[in-house]
Amino acid sequence: MISAEPLRQSAIQPFAVNRGLCRANKGYTIMLVRSCLVVAAALLLTTAAFAQGGPKPTDPQIAHIAYTAGVIDINAAKQALQKTKNKEVKDFAEGMVRDHEAVNNQALALVKKLNVTPEDNDTSRALTKQASEKLAELKGLNGAAFDKAYIANEVAYHKTVNNSLQKTLIPSATNSELKSLLETGLKIFEGHQQHAEQVAAALK
């Protein structure tokens, strides 16, 4: 198995060199097309590997994923606050807005301090796409059906995020302050998962 990280670096640099060659030596067109194809294939492979969790995400990507995950849960909670009439669901949703905003404010302060620009990536794009589909699905539900679906999704969502924090994001983070913020995030979100499970049990 070839490691994907060196593949990505080698894929980008020869590409620039080959473009230079393309202009200079028209006689080598066939060879160049072939090498350009190899480069394109390598890029495709890298993208696929990343989507499968191959190369470790970088700190700017991790920051983006963590922040996006928070925004998604805040939006879900705001939808719930508009729709629910259940006190426990309302309290839970208010807690999600409060805590995720607090974590995200800390994340923003940290990236500013570290002079890091969060970087959009496949994982955060996939998260955002799934979340907007979920919002649309829940929009069609009302009353107890909405409450149950919202809370069930909160249990599942926090499980997924916690799993990704534990297995990918925390071990991949290189900056110690970012790692420590993610660890606090994990504790908070584990608390949310348990809270959501309690609310789910009460709704049955």
Place this chain on the structure above:
Amino acid sequence: MTRILCLSVAAAMAVAVLTSSTQAATIRITIDNLTYVPAEASARVGDTVEWINKDVFAHTATARNHDFDVMQPPKSTVSTVLKKAGTVDYFCKFHPNMKGRLVIAP
């Protein structure tokens, strides 16, 4: 001279007895990074618990037996007086993975 010594010893003892029996203590429980420190504390009825929340998150100290339910806003200190004896397990309503215990003597 002996009498003065005896008197002062008696006075010191009286002060000691008075402080131990009548002066309620203050127990400090800090919440830092979603953890109650110390996780288990001993106290007496009448003692004050000073809950010091150092987190940017709101927490609660909610007794499982409903003896108390203390709301702790972010970065705040809240004081409560213990009114009932017993071993009380408490948790945070918002983050039920946070747990602590207070052993309250009569």
